[in-house]
Amino acid sequence: MDTTPAKPQLREQFRNVIRVNHYSIRTEKTYWYWIRYFLRYHRMRHPLEMGPAEGSEFLTWLAVSRQVAAATQNQALNALVFLYGKVLGRPLCDIGDTVRAKRPARIPTVLTHSEATQIIGLLPEPHKLIASLMYGSGLRVVEACRLRIKDIDFDRQIITVRSGKGDKDRITLLPASLIEPLCARRARIQRAWREQDAFYQCDASLPYALRRKYPNAARALE
Missing domain, CATH: 1.10.443.10 (Intergrase catalytic core)
Incomplete structure (x- = not known):
């Protein structure tokens, strides 16, 4: 009988690596959003079947067809760099042909x-x-x-x-x-x-393993 454990799914691999590296939850959600977008763009091919060419094609499509802002394209690029470099162990070495979204030179609006x-x-x-x-x-x-x-x-x-x-x-x-x-x-x-108002009985956000170490901390007053 084969007792070899099943290989974790890409979502689970990604979650494990990003949390070991102590990235914020917002960064985790953002990166996974762009990874899923990348996979859907390439018709759900596994990222190991793709490389710099497919990454460059996706980022160019974002800039040319979707006309995303430079910051948005950089966000997608960072997600792909993390996926291939940290999760899959196959860094994207060359995406130099990517069309980069231009950052417009505008004077920022500052309120008095x-x-x-x-x-x-x-x-x-x-x-x-x-x-x-x-x-x-x-x-x-x-x-x-x-x-x-x-x-x-x-x-x-x-x-x-x-x-x-x-x-x-x-x-x-x-x-x-x-x-x-x-x-x-x-x-x-x-x-x-103290009056046990239902609104204040919900759990607060706790980082990493604190919820497991201190089960009651999420509902403590301080």
């Missing part, structure tokens, strides 16, 4: 402080507080939404960002104007959590 505060003031809570954190502390959307009570130091007026871009931690400033609304928000959350 008055314009930014006016827009933020039109938002309902808690979106207003989230946007204020992004504007005042330089947090990204995911960082602001995943912010934990324990990561806000009101005395020193700093915020500790855990597992930010590139899986790096960093410290940023907490604007004095946000201390009062954040304290009020914290008090409401603590009260609702």
Whole structure:
């Protein structure tokens, strides 16, 4: 009887490798989206049956036929480089004939402080507080939404960002104007959590193996 374990599917191989390398969940989803797009474009051929020529053809099609932005084409390229280099062990050595999407030279639109505060003031809570954190502390959307009570130091007026871009931690400033609304928000959350409000009984996001190590941490107040 053959006891050789079945070879994992490409999706499982990809997931295992990208998580061992500690890429973010958003990067994992984005990369897999482009890998699936690449496979569908080539009529579901296995990537081991293809190489730089097929990769170049796909990226050129994105730029010429789909007219994607340069950043979008680079994202697809990074996904293919990861797939072949990290997952399959066959790096894409030469895709030099790829038509690259051009990045237009445009002057960025920058809101004045008055314009930014006016827009933020039109938002309902808690979106207003989230946007204020992004504007005042330089947090990204995911960082602001995943912010934990324990990561806000009101005395020193700093915020500790855990597992930010590139899986790096960093410290940023907490604007004095946000201390009062954040304290009020914290008090409401603590009260609702103690009253077992159904909205606050859902699990929080935990990185890597913490959910297994601390089964109750996902629903702890802090």
